[in-house]
Amino acid sequence: MKHGFKVGDADYDIGLSRTADGYCLHLGSEHFAFQLRPAEAGGWILASGSEVDHLAIAVDGDQVHIHLDGETYQLRFEHALQRLAELNESSAADVIRSAMPGNLISLDVAVGDHVKQGQTLLMMESMKMETTIVAPRDGVVAELHVAPGQSFDKDALLLTLEAQPDD
Amino acid sequence: MQSSTTSWPFDTVLVANRGEIAVRILRSIKALGLKGVVVYHAADAASPAVALADVAIEISGDTPVAAYLDGAQIINAALGSGAGAIHPGYGFLSENAEFARAVAAARLIFVGPTPEQIELMGDKVRARAFVEKAGFPVAPSAIEDDDPASFVERARQVALPILIKPAAGGGGKGMRVVRDPALLEQEIERARSEGLRYFGDGRLYVERYIENPRHIEVQVLGDAHGNVVHLFERECSVQRRFQKIIEETPSPALSPEQRQTICDTAAGIARSVNYRNAGTVEFIYGAGGEFYFLETNTRLQVEHPVTEQITGIDLAEQQLRIAAGETLPFSQADIQAQGHALEFRIYAEDAAAGFTPTTGPVLQWTPPTGPGVRLDSGIAQGQNISAAFDPMLAKLIITGANREQAIARADQALRELILLGCQTNIGFLRRVLNHPAFVSGQVHTGFLDAHPELAAGPELDHPSLLKLLATAALMTRPLRDAADAVPDMHAAMGAWRN
Numbered sequence: 001m002k003h004g005f006k007v008g009d010a011d012y013d014i015g016l017s018r019t020a021d022g023y024c025l026h027l028g029s030e031h032f033a034f035q036l037r038p039a040e041a042g043g044w045i046l047a048s049g050s051e052v053d054h055l056a057i058a059v060d061g062d063q064v065h066i067h068l069d070g071e072t073y074q075l076r077f078e079h080a081l082q083r084l085a086e087l088n089e090s091s092a093a094d095v096i097r098s099a100m101p102g103n104l105i106s107l108d109v110a111v112g113d114h115v116k117q118g119q120t121l122l123m124m125e126s127m128k129m130e131t132t133i134v135a136p137r138d139g140v141v142a143e144l145h146v147a148p149g150q151s152f153d154k155d156a157l158l159l160t161l162e163a164q165p166d167d
Numbered sequence: 168m169q170s171s172t173t174s175w176p177f178d179t180v181l182v183a184n185r186g187e188i189a190v191r192i193l194r195s196i197k198a199l200g201l202k203g204v205v206v207y208h209a210a211d212a213a214s215p216a217v218a219l220a221d222v223a224i225e226i227s228g229d230t231p232v233a234a235y236l237d238g239a240q241i242i243n244a245a246l247g248s249g250a251g252a253i254h255p256g257y258g259f260l261s262e263n264a265e266f267a268r269a270v271a272a273a274r275l276i277f278v279g280p281t282p283e284q285i286e287l288m289g290d291k292v293r294a295r296a297f298v299e300k301a302g303f304p305v306a307p308s309a310i311e312d313d314d315p316a317s318f319v320e321r322a323r324q325v326a327l328p329i330l331i332k333p334a335a336g337g338g339g340k341g342m343r344v345v346r347d348p349a350l351l352e353q354e355i356e357r358a359r360s361e362g363l364r365y366f367g368d369g370r371l372y373v374e375r376y377i378e379n380p381r382h383i384e385v386q387v388l389g390d391a392h393g394n395v396v397h398l399f400e401r402e403c404s405v406q407r408r409f410q411k412i413i414e415e416t417p418s419p420a421l422s423p424e425q426r427q428t429i430c431d432t433a434a435g436i437a438r439s440v441n442y443r444n445a446g447t448v449e450f451i452y453g454a455g456g457e458f459y460f461l462e463t464n465t466r467l468q469v470e471h472p473v474t475e476q477i478t479g480i481d482l483a484e485q486q487l488r489i490a491a492g493e494t495l496p497f498s499q500a501d502i503q504a505q506g507h508a509l510e511f512r513i514y515a516e517d518a519a520a521g522f523t524p525t526t527g528p529v530l531q532w533t534p535p536t537g538p539g540v541r542l543d544s545g546i547a548q549g550q551n552i553s554a555a556f557d558p559m560l561a562k563l564i565i566t567g568a569n570r571e572q573a574i575a576r577a578d579q580a581l582r583e584l585i586l587l588g589c590q591t592n593i594g595f596l597r598r599v600l601n602h603p604a605f606v607s608g609q610v611h612t613g614f615l616d617a618h619p620e621l622a623a624g625p626e627l628d629h630p631s632l633l634k635l636l637a638t639a640a641l642m643t644r645p646l647r648d649a650a651d652a653v654p655d656m657h658a659a660m661g662a663w664r665n
Binding site for chain 1: 230527553582588597637640642643645650
């Protein structure tokens with residue numbers, strides 16, 4: 001069975017198997033045999049052939065954070081079912097998410113309001129700058145997920161529009 | 168060089184700030200044998216400042232930031248905790264003259280300048296006019312308010328290129344550079360409409376635009392008895408979005424004569440207002456060696472540690488002594504600088520995505536160690552980085568006998584500094600540090616814009632990709648369990664695949 005990992009914006013399908021003295025990563029037709037063990041002084045030792053690297057690793061749910069050679073990387077494990085679900089998710093334009101962490105300054109609409117494409121929905125602040133979020137299409141505001149003054153993370157759900165009937 | 172205060176007018180100081188600077192100030196308060204109180208919003212309950220303070224008092228607000236801007240609530244906390252002085256740190260209420268007045272009205276000591284000094288120096292147009300009148304260099308300029316009818320003509324006489332700025336402005340908003348005389352009137356109208364939109368005020372002023380300038384500032388200290396000294400300069404030319412990210416002292420750009428001139432000028436400006444407190448006089452410094460007054464910051468500066476490293480003077484301690492009414496314990500001749508110091512601001516941000524802030528849990532936080540390494544940090548493992556506050560997490564300050572040694576130590580320290588769980592700019596800082604222009608000291612405020620490849624970062628090479636995927640796979644339960652479920656006998660056969 002193949003598993004997906006996201007590194008930055010790229011997706012990789014990989015497999016993992018045991019070897020006599022460690023594990024083997026399978027990526028496409030490539031095989032990468034390696035051993036990973038805790039280091040006495042803290043952190044981890046990754047060994048592959050004659051190459052040895054010292055790593056720091058932290059796992060947080062589906063996220064694996066790795067510090068390698070002075071740079072930090074974030075990899076996300078993608079469950080097969082979740083990936084399937086994302087493909088079938090209702091029109092992305094129904095939900096409005098924040099592209100960056102920030103604070104909500106003001107809401108210009110209320111639940112039940114009819115909005116036109118391009119109409120201002122809310123104003124947020126991030127990096128000491130104000131950003132206006134506008135309606136991606138005509139529709140009716142179904143739900144508001146944030147209140148003025150509230151701060152939120154990247155990708156936070158801000159507002160939902162009523163689903164469009166299928167034509 | 169230390170004087171000894173036998174009786175402080177206060178035995179407890181409240182720090183009206185958060186993060187790394189609250190920790191920094193509390194350390195000096197405690198080292199003087201005084202008691203440190205900190206106010207905090209619930210979002211900071213797990214922060215090191217709260218852990219370090221003798222007393223921590225929770226404050227609230229519509230937003231976390233609003234809590235730290237609520238002067239009345241903070242003054243009440245000070246009175247309730249028996250504090251006799253309030254140290255504002257930087258940002259928040261530190262340059263708010265009304266707050267300084269309210270603190271005094273509550274019979275508390277404001278660790279800072281007088282309200283009048285904050286007002287004079289905080290208004291950019293007024294400060295420029297004052298400094299020019301006192302005979303110090305300001306960039307050639309024209310102020311619309313002086314005579315609106317002749318503004319365009321006077322702007323033309325400033326000589327191109329010029330920079331148009333909104334009189335009410337700040338943070339780079341509404342500023343426009345004009346290089347072509349034919350476009351002057353059109354650009355003035357654009358700047359005016361931007362000023363109206365951003366600040367509700369369309370008044371403008373123009374000044375000579377210095378191409379690719381350096382940002383050089385001078386640390387000053389003044390006491391309540393009219394004594395003013397400077398503690399040399401800092402160069403802060405590496406900036407993104409008008410915010411400094413790497414600062415150093417001494418500046419690699421100045422000759423000894425230029426250093427003397429710029430430092431004496433700064434001290435003279437501070438002396439002309441009888442400045443009391445630690446303060447910073449900022450200048451822009453052109454490629455031809457000309458320098459002009461930019462503004463004064465009437466507070467402790469984010470980058471103050473580099474000055475402390477080369478002078479051995481604790482600036483937060485001096486602020487407290489000055490507020491207590493002491494005379495400066497040193498004269499200008501007593502202040503000697505030794506070595507070279509660099510400061511790196513560690514931000515929770517994604518450099519490749521236009522420096523957008525990032526959030527997340529602090530899963531691992533490993534400070535670097537070694538000679539010349541100082542870390543002023545406001546975070547701890549287990550804390551959560553939220554979007555509620557400024558994304559600066561910590562400052563790494565590196566000192567060496569000279570610039571070359573400081574750079575080498577900094578590279579190693581930035582490799583060792585690990586924060587896992589929330590993306591930071593640590594890798595980006597190392598790329599900037601190792602850029603030939605930085606190594607040779609040839610940077611200006613447009614340096615990062617001219618080198619977008621530094622923010623974008625290198626492509627992930629294939630061998631590293633394999634290492635990362637292998638590590639992540641083994642650390643992910645479903646994959647490891649599936650691999651381990653295969654009997655050893657099969658595993659020993661080697662190239663088993665699913």
